[in-house]
């Protein structure tokens with residue numbers, strides 16, 4: 454059993470896709486182990502995307518992530534880190550495989566509906582960033 458962090462980004466919440474995105478995960482046999490809705494502060498968003506701090510799109514990415522509420526979840530299942538990445542699709546919706554969340558609903562490479570941890574190390578950091586152990590069911 455593995456855990457990963459998923460975020461429905463502000464565009465997903467704005468487009469009323471919370472229920473549909475959660476259904477995609479549940480229909481794939483993935484369990485929601487924790488869930489909260491938050492509006493991130495600037496420093497929370499900057500800390501979360503710290504690995505991208507030197508990338509040219511960092512400032513815009515932070516602005517986007519604080520532009521509205523997000524839904525933050527811990528997903529649980531076998532190989533859930535890579536399975537979630539497959540279910541999300543490529544970062545750029547133009548390159549995302551048909552049927553993936555980003556192919557179905559994302560508008561741009563930045564406004565791409567969901568975030569998902571990309572490795573076990575990242576998942577551990579990202580889950581701990583938003584959830585304490587007693588919040589994970």
Ligand code: ATP
Pocket residue numbers: 505510514543544562563564565567568569570571
């Ligand atoms: P995420 O980390 O959000 O799950 P990802 O792992 O597919 O997405 P990363 O390379 O980690 O993609 O980039 C993090 C986020 O930064 C992307 O999801 C997207 O919102 C934004 N981003 C990435 N590359 C670009 C770009 N070239 N222009 C604008 N925004 C970008």
Ligand code: MG
Pocket residue numbers: 569571
């Ligand atoms: Mg990433």
